Amino acid sequence: MVTVHWQGELIFKADTPTGSSLMMDAYPEEGQKSKGPTPVEALLASIGACSAMDVVAILVKKRQVVTAYRVEVEGVRAPVGEWPRPFLALTVRHILTGKNLEPDAVQRSIELTDEKYCSVIATLREAPKVESVWVIEEA
Amino acid sequence: MVTVHWQGELIFKADTPTGSSLMMDAYPEEGQKSKGPTPVEALLASIGACSAMDVVAILVKKRQVVTAYRVEVEGVRAPVGEWPRPFLALTVRHILTGKNLEPDAVQRSIELTDEKYCSVIATLREAPKVESVWVIEEA
Numbered sequence: 001m002v003t004v005h006w007q008g009e010l011i012f013k014a015d016t017p018t019g020s021s022l023m024m025d026a027y028p029e030e031g032q033k034s035k036g037p038t039p040v041e042a043l044l045a046s047i048g049a050c051s052a053m054d055v056v057a058i059l060v061k062k063r064q065v066v067t068a069y070r071v072e073v074e075g076v077r078a079p080v081g082e083w084p085r086p087f088l089a090l091t092v093r094h095i096l097t098g099k100n101l102e103p104d105a106v107q108r109s110i111e112l113t114d115e116k117y118c119s120v121i122a123t124l125r126e127a128p129k130v131e132s133v134w135v136i137e138e139a
Numbered sequence: 140m141v142t143v144h145w146q147g148e149l150i151f152k153a154d155t156p157t158g159s160s161l162m163m164d165a166y167p168e169e170g171q172k173s174k175g176p177t178p179v180e181a182l183l184a185s186i187g188a189c190s191a192m193d194v195v196a197i198l199v200k201k202r203q204v205v206t207a208y209r210v211e212v213e214g215v216r217a218p219v220g221e222w223p224r225p226f227l228a229l230t231v232r233h234i235l236t237g238k239n240l241e242p243d244a245v246q247r248s249i250e251l252t253d254e255k256y257c258s259v260i261a262t263l264r265e266a267p268k269v270e271s272v273w274v275i276e277e278a
Contacts, residue, residue: 001183004211005208005209016176016180018171035158045153045155045161046185047269049151052151053178056145068145070144072140072141073142084254087258095276096274097277111271114271120182127264128225128228130228130264132230133232134234135232136242
């Protein structure tokens with residue numbers, strides 16, 4: 001369970017089961033006060049890191065020498081002015097630099113994260129049931 | 140577009156369009172080296188903060204006095220040992236403390252984020268198309 005704590009303004013601090021924390025904030029035009037990513041940015045970041053983590057682990061097992069690696073995540077959202085504004089499509093672009101990287105090994109590692117191992121991508125494709133509940137406590 | 144940069148080990152730094160950054164790392168049992176959240180934790184955090192941001196903004200407009208607020212996000216995943224392991228269901232639990240908070244105002248704010256404004260929840264329900272592509276650059 002991840003718990004998100006309100007910090008005032010539109011700033012939130014998430015505490016996670018592994019003892020990590022993550023600050024998030026609104027978009028600048030909505031009154032961003034800190035340097036925390038927005039929740040939508042954190043969503044895209046989670047997709048990229050989830051997938052990249054698998055790729056690095058698989059390429060190490062395949063004895064590939066990766067010297068630099070970045071993943072660009074971008075998407076197409078529903079039109080401005082309509083609500084909600086979900087992402088309708090997302091592209092995860094892996095840019096790998098290395099020494100004699102084998103294209104087949106890279107392709108296979110990306111197929112494996114995309115189709116099998118990345119739980120964030122799998123969750124997006126699953127369309128999980130999301131339920132919101134609430135409790136009011138008197139101050 | 141969010142870009143996730145590999146930092147060595149299984150550590151990744153995401154840079155976002157609003158100039159923010161976010162570190163992520165593996166689970167402790169997979170060799171976590173930093174205190175960054177895992178990508179799955181970042182996903183849950185993004186859901187909670189996205190929804191909470193709407194609720195705070197709506198309750199301020201409704202002149203409600205919120206003194207403390209946290210959101211717990213948890214889910215049910217596909218069984219261990221099978222891959223992929225998506226979340227099949229997620230619960231977003233809002234715990235609000237305030238002065239004479241009106242239950243109807245709280246309920247309405249949560250309905251609005253759940254059904255209309257939270258782009259992260261809407262994306263999860265949308266089941267967006269996710270495409271992975273790659274480029275290899277020689278060192």
